[in-house]
Amino acid sequence: MNYLNFTDLEVYKECRQFRINISNLVKTNFPIEEKFKLSDQILGSSRSVTACIAEGYGRYYFKENIQFCRNSRGSLTETLEHLITAFDEKYISEQELLTFKSKIDSCGKLLNGYINYLKRAKKPKDEE
Numbered sequence: 372m373n374y375l376n377f378t379d380l381e382v383y384k385e386c387r388q389f390r391i392n393i394s395n396l397v398k399t400n401f402p403i404e405e406k407f408k409l410s411d412q413i414l415g416s417s418r419s420v421t422a423c424i425a426e427g428y429g430r431y432y433f434k435e436n437i438q439f440c441r442n443s444r445g446s447l448t449e450t451l452e453h454l455i456t457a458f459d460e461k462y463i464s465e466q467e468l469l470t471f472k473s474k475i476d477s478c479g480k481l482l483n484g485y486i487n488y489l490k491r492a493k494k495p496k497d498e499e
Contacts, residue, residue: 377428
């Protein structure tokens with residue numbers, strides 16, 4: 372695999388679409404009183420997913436890239452928790468929650484695959 376930029380990565384493309392979907396969900400489903408609460412939190416965690424992929428890619432060291440991908444995976448899980456909260460508060464339906472959970476699972480699998488690729492590609496000097 373030879374990528375010119377993080378935007379070429381399938382994992383980034385999938386997570387970017389997920390981030391866009393979360394943003395649209397917040398704009399259409401969340402009440403104004405959540406603007407500085409749940410809305411901020413879910414937008415922040417979903418944006419962190421793609422931001423960590425980008426930052427890790429820009430580090431040019433496999434070990435650091437792997438760590439940022441792990442952070443991205445954590446942000447993905449945090450976003451799921453915010454979606455569960457949105458469901459509990461009745462801002463989204465059970466079907467919407469399940470649809471987003473499926474997208475999160477897909478993004479998570481791509482992140483895990485990318486992490487495994489980076490582990491295999493790691494250069495010996497990168498292990499320090």
